[in-house]
Amino acid sequence: MARSPSGESVLTRAVRIFEAFGPDRSVLSLSELSRRADLPLATTARLVDELTRHGLLSRDELRRVCVGTRMWELAERASPVLGLRQAALQSMHDLQAVVGHSTQLGILDSDQVLFVERLAVPGSTPNVTRTAGRLPLHASASGLVLLAHAPADIRDRVVQGPLPGFTEATLREEHALRRALAEVRDRGFAFCPGHIHPDATGIAVPVRTRGRVVAALGLVVPNDDVAWSLIRPLQVAGLHLSRALDTAQVS
Known part of the structure; x- marks a missing residue:
């Protein structure tokens, strides 16, 4: 594979282009x-032109660059979390209907939580x-x-x-x-008032498949006393999702 004077391959440079895009x-x-x-x-211009020809990038009317629909298609087809997302959506919709706040699903990826699904409520708590x-x-x-249930080397x-x-x-x-982290393992949930935004409380529970934690199901709610009352509905939703995943594996 052709390499640049810096020693980077074309593939590595293409990956750097894709990583330049973010949710923001x-x-x-x-x-x-x-x-x-x-x-x-x-x-950059040369790689963008080639990636655009393959549909992996695209240009808008101002010639700005964005990720192409072909990339989305390939990612959806090969996504290792596709089954998890599909199973989670019903539980997330049901939970949101009960509590009226944003729900989200996160997985462990390296030393970060990657949010693979999110259902927002317009005008609700900052998220x-x-x-x-x-x-x-x-x-x-x-x-x-996720960290509480991660392998010891990752936690450390x-x-x-x-x-x-x-x-x-x-x-x-x-x-x-x-x-x-010890409290999360003992109580079965994480409760984080104001940890990300002073007006928001994050609550999350583990999602398991055959006893192994594979995701975290969470809520973002107002940072007030009402937040504690939403732990139980979230726990029930987490249990339902875990059972759905186990049933899907058996079938």
């Missing part, structure tokens, strides 16, 4: 894309998560659930930091984080 920046000018991918403008967005494991309720690596803060309530000390 889904459309980029060519110069922005070049800067975010840390590639020369000429290299910084996006579908295909990420957050540090130590900062969010979903992340704490994460709790030793660095632990960036979003608000004053974000867990940033190793001892406090280890104590919180």
Whole structure:
């Protein structure tokens, strides 16, 4: 495979272009894309033209670049979380109908929580998560659930930091984080008032398949006393989803 003077392959440079897009920046000018991918403008232009011909990227009426529908098609077809998302949607819709707040589904990916599905409620509690967005494991309720049940080597690596803060309530000390993870395992849920946004409380429960935690089902609700009353409906939804996943595996 052809390599650049820096030693990077064409594939590696293409991956850097795709990684330049994020939930907050889904459309980029060519110069922005070049800067975010840390590639020369000429290299970026050449790769964008080729990827566009294959439908993996596309251009809007202003010639800005975005991820193409062909990429979405391939990702949906091959997604290892497709079955999880499909099973979760009914539980998430049912839960949202009961509590009236945003629901989300996250999985462990490296040292972060990757949100693979999200059902928002317009005008509800502030929620910084996006579908295909990420957050540090130590900062969010979903992340704490996943970290609490992660292999020991991942837990040790994460709790030793660095632990960036979003608000004053974000867990940033190793001892406090280890104590919180023990509480999550003991109580069966994570409750994080103001950890990401001062006006929001994150609540999450584990989703299991044959006893193994594979995801976290979460709510983002107002940071007030009512939040505690929503733990039970969330736990019920998590149990229903876990049973649905077990049944799907058996069938």
